[in-house]
Amino acid sequence: MTRDFDLGPVDRIPPGEGRTFDLGSVRVAVFRTRSGSVHATQADCPHRAGPLADGLVGDGCVVCPLHGYKYDLATGDPLGHACGPIAVHVVSITSDGRVMLSLD
Amino acid sequence: MTERRKLVVVGNGMAGARFVEELVARGGRDAWDVTLFGDEPYGNYNRILLSSVLAGTHQPTDIFLNPLRWYTDNGVTLRAGLRVRGIDRRARVVHAGNGVMERYDALVLATGSVPFVPPLERLRLDDGAFREGAFVFRTLDDTEAMMRYAGRSKKAVIIGGGLLGLEAARGLLAMGLEVHVVHLMKHLMEVQLDPAAGRMLERLLKGMGMHVHLARATCGVIGEERVQGLLFADGLTLDSDMLVIAAGIRPNVQLAVDAGIEVERGIVVGDDLATSDANVFALGECAQHRGVTYGLVAPLWEQARVLAERLAGRAPDATYVGSRVSTKLKVAGVDLAVMGDREATAPDDEEVTYSEPARGVYKKLVVRGGKLAGAILLGDASSAPALLQAFDRDRPLSDDRSELLFPQSAHGSQTSAADQPDDAQICNCNGVSKGAIVAAVRGGCRSLKTLCDRTRAGTGCGSCKRDVGAILEAVAGDAASEDPSVHYYVPGVPLAKPELVRAIRERGLKSVSAVFRDLADGKEDPASKPGLASLLKTIWRADYEDERDARFINDRVHANIQRDATFSVVPRIYGGVTSPAQLRKIADVAERHGARMVKITGGQRIDLLGIPKERLPQVWRELGMPSGHAYSKAFRTCKTCVGTDFCRYGVGDSTGLGIAIEKRYQGLEAPAKLKLATAGCPRNCSEATTKDVGAVAIEGGRWEIYVGGGAGSRVRKGDLLCVVGSHEEVLRMMGRFMQHYRENARYGERTYDFVERFGIEKLRRLLVDDEEGIAARLDVDVQAAVDAYVDPWTEADAPKTAEQFTDAIDARGAQAAE
Numbered sequence: 001m002t003r004d005f006d007l008g009p010v011d012r013i014p015p016g017e018g019r020t021f022d023l024g025s026v027r028v029a030v031f032r033t034r035s036g037s038v039h040a041t042q043a044d045c046p047h048r049a050g051p052l053a054d055g056l057v058g059d060g061c062v063v064c065p066l067h068g069y070k071y072d073l074a075t076g077d078p079l080g081h082a083c084g085p086i087a088v089h090v091v092s093i094t095s096d097g098r099v100m101l102s103l104d
Numbered sequence: 105m106t107e108r109r110k111l112v113v114v115g116n117g118m119a120g121a122r123f124v125e126e127l128v129a130r131g132g133r134d135a136w137d138v139t140l141f142g143d144e145p146y147g148n149y150n151r152i153l154l155s156s157v158l159a160g161t162h163q164p165t166d167i168f169l170n171p172l173r174w175y176t177d178n179g180v181t182l183r184a185g186l187r188v189r190g191i192d193r194r195a196r197v198v199h200a201g202n203g204v205m206e207r208y209d210a211l212v213l214a215t216g217s218v219p220f221v222p223p224l225e226r227l228r229l230d231d232g233a234f235r236e237g238a239f240v241f242r243t244l245d246d247t248e249a250m251m252r253y254a255g256r257s258k259k260a261v262i263i264g265g266g267l268l269g270l271e272a273a274r275g276l277l278a279m280g281l282e283v284h285v286v287h288l289m290k291h292l293m294e295v296q297l298d299p300a301a302g303r304m305l306e307r308l309l310k311g312m313g314m315h316v317h318l319a320r321a322t323c324g325v326i327g328e329e330r331v332q333g334l335l336f337a338d339g340l341t342l343d344s345d346m347l348v349i350a351a352g353i354r355p356n357v358q359l360a361v362d363a364g365i366e367v368e369r370g371i372v373v374g375d376d377l378a379t380s381d382a383n384v385f386a387l388g389e390c391a392q393h394r395g396v397t398y399g400l401v402a403p404l405w406e407q408a409r410v411l412a413e414r415l416a417g418r419a420p421d422a423t424y425v426g427s428r429v430s431t432k433l434k435v436a437g438v439d440l441a442v443m444g445d446r447e448a449t450a451p452d453d454e455e456v457t458y459s460e461p462a463r464g465v466y467k468k469l470v471v472r473g474g475k476l477a478g479a480i481l482l483g484d485a486s487s488a489p490a491l492l493q494a495f496d497r498d499r500p501l502s503d504d505r506s507e508l509l510f511p512q513s514a515h516g517s518q519t520s521a522a523d524q525p526d527d528a529q530i531c532n533c534n535g536v537s538k539g540a541i542v543a544a545v546r547g548g549c550r551s552l553k554t555l556c557d558r559t560r561a562g563t564g565c566g567s568c569k570r571d572v573g574a575i576l577e578a579v580a581g582d583a584a585s586e587d588p589s590v591h592y593y594v595p596g597v598p599l600a601k602p603e604l605v606r607a608i609r610e611r612g613l614k615s616v617s618a619v620f621r622d623l624a625d626g627k628e629d630p631a632s633k634p635g636l637a638s639l640l641k642t643i644w645r646a647d648y649e650d651e652r653d654a655r656f657i658n659d660r661v662h663a664n665i666q667r668d669a670t671f672s673v674v675p676r677i678y679g680g681v682t683s684p685a686q687l688r689k690i691a692d693v694a695e696r697h698g699a700r701m702v703k704i705t706g707g708q709r710i711d712l713l714g715i716p717k718e719r720l721p722q723v724w725r726e727l728g729m730p731s732g733h734a735y736s737k738a739f740r741t742c743k744t745c746v747g748t749d750f751c752r753y754g755v756g757d758s759t760g761l762g763i764a765i766e767k768r769y770q771g772l773e774a775p776a777k778l779k780l781a782t783a784g785c786p787r788n789c790s791e792a793t794t795k796d797v798g799a800v801a802i803e804g805g806r807w808e809i810y811v812g813g814g815a816g817s818r819v820r821k822g823d824l825l826c827v828v829g830s831h832e833e834v835l836r837m838m839g840r841f842m843q844h845y846r847e848n849a850r851y852g853e854r855t856y857d858f859v860e861r862f863g864i865e866k867l868r869r870l871l872v873d874d875e876e877g878i879a880a881r882l883d884v885d886v887q888a889a890v891d892a893y894v895d896p897w898t899e900a901d902a903p904k905t906a907e908q909f910t911d912a913i914d915a916r917g918a919q920a921a922e
Contacts, residue, residue, distance in 0.1 A: 004920040005919055008915070013907075019910065020912040022912040024916040055655040055657070056633055058633060061630055063631060066667065081560070
């Protein structure tokens, strides 16, 4: 069953950065790229549980801050290594600038 | 899109296939339909490694560069096993066997070379084929036929004591044959070696059991059905079961000659690599450029790159201006590096030689005008990398020639990683074995960068990168290539630091996103962001547009991220001198916030570990101390000893000086961290000579300033930059050096690599003698950076971004109603 979450105004996530959201049962990382799109993934890196939201973002990827493992934000695929993939979630921005997340 | 034109390449060897690879990598397939003819029935392989196949260290399958699938995957039509027989230049058509025709708009000839076979009586049968037991050594088929025949032979003769002949000899020796090398000249490898080196090599080969016959002309073959021996011009004979002819190569030009293209020794090409027909190009061993034909792989790859740049339209004006020839290889298992001239040729040339027959080591430098004109290094290639670099870049040499021949071994073990067993652990950070690295090379990783990315070896502290490089070289030989990004300041922007700085200034790019937009086609490489941010801050200072997403997490929250995603807090304690009151305060904060560990650091400070991100601002407020920058690429600390105030040996006030240095330069951004120290006497208790920058007091009120020291993943003693007479001068010279380093080092390049790369003599000339008149400017610029310093911990009360210090945003009530 799909559950929808209203994560509040997109301005809570600075351009090009990510933030971790605690949804109670689960934590997700939500990223806002410089081009304005949003992506959501599992919060922790499958390698050593690094906080992905603290990673560097660019070119559609995030780089985990702990050991540099890189993932595609749209597909969750690992890039250049065999760890993962990471879970990705459906996320969008409403016309009034709020971040809407769906969890399966 | 306009219709693609037709490009035909004749020759799928080292040159032809490499050119097609380079063309594909540059998007050349958008403009061209590519057809590649190869007369061997395979995808391309590394011809250089045929000798390793013969020696049994490589399987034939190990030496393939591109499998047949590579061609299909990249939209290249490969016609393997099909020899091109003629070119009709008027109709622009090539004719191959079986009536195959291919029209072209542009044609590339990469036909390589053919073995030179001297006229020997009774070598050939009536039909022109070799008598049984006689071979040339050029192709994979030749190699396999030789190996089969050697299996039932006892004794082999090789005609030719050049590189190829000796490689064949090594292979056959390894197969257990009695091996004789017959050479026309007076010493071995006369093209590459001087007589002394040739004799040394001969000694080494004889020590392995090889027989060497010099100044010996062969005139005929003995034997009826098959080879049974050789007849020499002096009437002597030598029994043998097999004969390998390795008497040199000749450019393979027949196709061009028949087509009426200008040919001298090779197919004549200009700097644009075009032949006398503007639609026909040539490269590799078959081509003759400015009167020179090349037989080594490096020039050929340069040609492939230039031609690909031109034809792919990336740089239609790219030119090839010739190569300085150098190579590093193993001859019959002996290390050899040669470059440039073998001997002095001008009266003022200087020859430096070292010879150690017992170990089989011979080294020779030819120096012309203070630069390296040539070198031979036999039996010990440890000095080869530095000399190759000095030769390739035509750089002035150190005045102390012995330093060049005998580099200080800073890397401990003398055993090359290439000689270690497969289960040896090479990368001690990520636990990567030699076998895993070898497998990745065989799986197609040919540059150090792709190899490190794939295996993760060398991606930790980086100290094993040289070993990884040695393995790459041993397995791939000259097929190893250099990823162009190693010369870039950051991997995601294709410019070296000086060009990047120029472009940033000229275009007035003040933010990281502006750099990506203008200089990287808008592609934001995440790993390149922090390096660009650091550079822009150095260039623009207060005018820099600080985009916080370009910073690594440590620099967003001014603390060092730990393995459990908590942070460590290190307040600044100037010079490592604290007080009971300060200690009490730190203890109280640690207790109130539940620091999980309180640790004395190596830089004489106190580290509070296990602090969650959201508590950082409060911890800073309560400490009331400035940031110690123990998380960023910046000036970190100045470690001190107790100097003259208490120590009975101190000759200089190292404590006072250290505090002054730290107060002045705290937090100064740099390409990598800067750790400093001051020592009050030459006993050097604070280890100032192994710091990025260090000052050591000496009697007479003076200070020695050392730069480029370090004791991290590499240990290096700093070089003495200068000796000065006051604290003020120490502060000024240190600042001058650090500013120069900030402006010129690559991102992440520690001072120990930077000082080695630049050379201490040059740094002294620039910074102490002020030869180029930049010292005053450096002093002004470092002062401006000091003046612009703001303690980042003041962001506790003025966050720069939304939710800057939030661990996780609470969204537990955020589920929308159905």
